[in-house]
Amino acid sequence: MGQSTQDLGALIRGARNARRLTQEQLGLTVGYSASAISRIESNKMRLDTDTIxxxxxxxxxxxxxxxxxxVPEVPTIATVATGCRPDEEDAVRRRELLTGALAAGATAIVGAGTAQALPAADLEDVLFRLPNAEPVPLANLMAQTAAARRTYTAARYSDLGRTLPGLLATAEATRDTASGRERQRASAILARAYVLAAELASKQHSDAAWVAADRALSAARASGMPVPVGESSRVLAITxxxxxxxxxxxxxxTSQAAELDTTDTRTAAVRTTLLLTAAYSAAAGGDRTTALTLLDEAEDDVERRPQAPGGLFTVDATRAQADVYRIGVNNTLGTPDDGVKVAAGLNIDHMPTAERRARAWTDTARMWHALGDSQQTFAALRRVEQEAPQETRRPSLRALTSDLLYRPARVEGLREFAVRTGALV
Known part of the structure; x- marks a missing residue:
């Protein structure tokens, strides 16, 4: 008798118990917090496709x-799990992968020889227990936040983890002591700081993303400024x-996009990024028509309007970014072949930041992986590592790397890459 998708939580719980893993141990393996595993097992949260x-x-x-x-009934998992792959070599490699992933999670490694400064669980603690801080002049706070943003776009996530607690505490203290127009400006900067926290938490698959995104949107609305509200809405929607x-x-x-004034270049650029994110979200739900319609609308916006000027809330509304989203949308809709021509015309090297370039190479790797081309997949993963080594240790990329190891085609250098990035120890 088969088991419905509504029972997947029970399946995961039963298999976890059969493996004698705690929710925390399983979470470390796949990059989720223990509370997220609990929600998954209660069917209150879905697994990301790339983590499956x-x-x-x-x-x-x-x-x-x-x-x-x-699948079999949950009570039989303990007996059938050991026989799902009879090949002895696969069994050894499977144990190596599990052991390696647990070790990588337990030590929270994020770069070659570099320990993560702020693991997901610690980020959750920080958001509820910010350190004491004194208010600073708004110019100083803006400079600190802009520096933190540059750290993020350079994909130095461990450095950002060290910066965030003090930055959030200082921004909160500065906002709380300000009034009038100064308070609005401080609220906008605070929103940017929480957006960074939400983005970092999302990369770690941490429930802290919910808290950070919600606080970002609250601060943004208090600022009364459309750009912070738009960007905060985006990170909340991703969560x-x-x-x-x-x-x-x-x-x-889409509701937030409709409220933005498109005569201003910065708000128009935010609108474009909201539409791109909405397109990907619709694709994640399998709504092909809505996804492609929103994607086309965003691309039309890119063609009609120039890129917005830089600033604390810089958004990426370029043709290259729209192309990356088209590749990602097609991957998610199960039509990766539609992204091959787009990828061929995309010059990732010209994208503005290491984080953006790494994300573009990530979507390219997923496209080739879905098409069964292991060599091209690995080549794209190597480019991710060149641009942003810490990106390769994200749970979804470790999962993709692990899957490559099981493919029939042997790829030179893949095993060493898997060890280096924490997918195999």
Whole structure:
């Protein structure tokens, strides 16, 4: 008798118990917090698509079970799990992958020889227990926040983790002691700081993203400024989408986009980024028509309007960014071949930041992976590592790397890359 997708939480819980793993241990393996695993097992949160292979290997079950295929009843998992892959070599490699992923999670490594300064669990603690801080002049606070943003766009996430607690505390203290127009400006800067926290938490698959995004939007609305509100809405919608609430995410993004004044170049650029994010969110929900319609609308905006000037809330509304989203949308809709021509015409090297270039190479790697081209996939992963080494240790990329190891085609250098990035120890 098959098990419905509504019972996937029970399947994961049963397989985890069969492997004698705690929720915290399983979370470390796949890059989620213990509370996120609890929500997944209660069917209150969905697994990210890219995390499914890593979760399947951590639990020693076929990946198809986590994609909604028929599975045995949960009580039999303990007996069938050990027989899902009879090949002895695969069994050894599977144990190596599980051990390596657990070790990488437990030590929270984010770069070659570099320990993560602010793991997901610590980020959650920081948001509820900010350190004491004194207010500073707004010019100083803006400079600190701009520096933190540059750290993020350079993909130096461990450095950002060290910076965030003090920055958030200082921004809160400065906002609380300000009044009038100064308070509005301080609220806008505080929103930017919380956006950074939400983005970092999202990369770690941490529930802290919810808290940070909500606080960002509250501060942005208090500022009365449309650009902070738009960017904060975007990170909140991403958090919604990652929890399976893609329809709510699309509604929030499109509603916010409709409220923006498109005669101003900065707000018009924010509108474009909201539409791009909405397109990807619709694709995550399998709504192909809405996804492609929103994507086309965003691309029309890019063609009609120049890129917005820089600033604390710099947004990326370029043709290259729209092309990256088109590749990602097609990957998510299950039509990666539609992105091949787009990828061929995309000059990733000209994108403005290491974080953006790494994300573009990530979507390119996923495209080639879906098309079954292991060599091209690995070449793109190597480019991710060149641009932003810490990106390669994100749970989704470790999962993709692990999956490559099981492909029939042997790729030179892949095993060493997997060890280097924490997918295999």
């Amino acid at each position: 292979p890593l979760m399947a290997r951590a639990l020693d079950i076929p990946v198809e079970w986590l994609r909604g295929a028929a 919604m989408r990652r929890s399976g609430r893609w329809s709510s995410a699309v509604h929030l993004l």
